[in-house]
Amino acid sequence: MLDLHRLTLLHRFAALGSIAAVAAATGYSASAVSQQLAVLEREAGVALLERTARSATLTEAGRRLAGHAATVLDAVEAAEADLARAADDTSGRIVISTIPTVAVAVAPRLVELSGPRVVLRQHTDDTQALDRLRAREVDIAVIDTWRDAPPPPGLVRTRLMVDPVVIAGPVDHSTWLVAPDDQPSRRVAEEVMAELGVRPDSRWEFMGLATIAGLVAAGVGAAVLPRLALRHADVPVTPTDRSRSIDAVVRAGSRTRPAVGAVLAALAAVPSVP
Incomplete structure (x- = not known):
């Protein structure tokens, strides 16, 4: 055996x-x-x-x-x-791994839950988060998708929100800030910037969309960012025709667990930023 x-x-x-x-x-x-x-x-x-x-x-x-x-x-x-x-049991420990820009938005909803005991972790690599989900190290992975893609094999994906991509800061700014070129947001940012006829400032690349948003708010430069990254930044924005989706991914065997369902409902109730 x-x-x-x-x-x-x-x-x-x-x-x-x-x-x-x-x-x-x-x-x-x-x-x-x-x-x-x-x-x-x-x-x-x-x-x-x-x-x-x-x-x-x-x-x-x-x-x-x-x-x-x-x-x-x-x-x-x-x-x-x-x-x-069968017992309508919403108790138990639920570990969530989420991208940083979503963590700030979902935390207030999670503290309102009375059933599950929630542990919120952050990741910057969706592939690693999904590996940890498959390994049962986490119960829910909240990821962002910048391009249409099929659901991860063996897992169940739920769309939480569509996050518009905007130009943050003055469009005529001389300095344009971007993430490193191995980040999925970089490709979308370069496409929008190419349409504007501008280039990223080659002197800097910043990991973390919240870091870039903070620099834009400080007047350092302009950037192409998802609206959620600007949740607490008071900067002028210009809409684009791009967006990213925010998805919650769970294992098929756990999606009917009441505690998982309660957390997913809380995540889905997070309002998007207009």
């Missing part, structure tokens, strides 16, 4: 990619995680990991068993959600 706890560790390894990441997510030491996966290998009777001095990767058998582990864990989570729904 394969142990459910050890299957969970294998599933997290498949999602997070390293023993160190699994250890950080679970609170165990890396050696403890490695030992538990070695025990699972003995239970399965096949090698699940290909180990080197510095890293480990899944073997073909490891990938197959990780896939089965995901199915098993989804079924367990769905069973737990069904029992909670």
